[in-house]
Amino acid sequence: MIHLHLPEGLYSCFSDLSHSSEVLFETEKNIATAYEPKRLMEFCSGRYCAHLSLKKLGVDAPILKTEEGAPLWPKGITGSISHSTQTAGSIVASTDRIQSIGLDIETMGRISPDMWSILFTPNEINMLMHSKPAEIDFLSTLLFSMKESFYKMQFPISQHFMDFQDCEVTYSNEKCHIQPHVSLSAPLNNPAQYDIKFLRLETEIITYIILHRPDSSFRHDKPKHQVYNHPRKPYRHERQ
Structure with a gap:
């Protein structure tokens, strides 16, 4: 059962x-004509979640792709799609309230220590090395997933292709903070504007970052979400 506590006006599936x-819509099928069966199932499951999320906003339309491979949302909509080895998901919102969203779903235990120097900054590696052994799989997956969510959130605004070490994630008291290490234009240059959340499941982590419009107030007193029970099935990671 997956339950995201989202601000009013955001919807997930x-x-x-x-x-x-x-x-799929016919135009979405055209995107996927060359996909092998496993990749097609991932694509279809992600679009399925996105379609259901959009319907909560009164929108029934295809989600195509940009030249970079990111979802091309209908006019007036922002959102994010992700999938892990087991789960697909989406979060959407109107651009009247939200500037951008980044969502990532990861299966824990896939980030081995030999990958740390590529994915993490020296400070992040130091945090992992001083963590309890039982928490390393969780923390390494959390850091990686936060970077993926941040990339997806910032790219539609900045069009900047970030490397993994271009931002740094800190974790303390069950909360994450993200600091970009590259110059980003407003509104991305103020990390205080990032609404950063994660959900730890038994074998997976879901991270999501929401960038609100400066003039929109956001409230968590009326969470909008959809809850699904589902079996576990295998897959591979993609950015969107």
């Missing part, structure tokens, strides 16, 4: 990876 091209 999660599912397993069992969906076929029957859930």
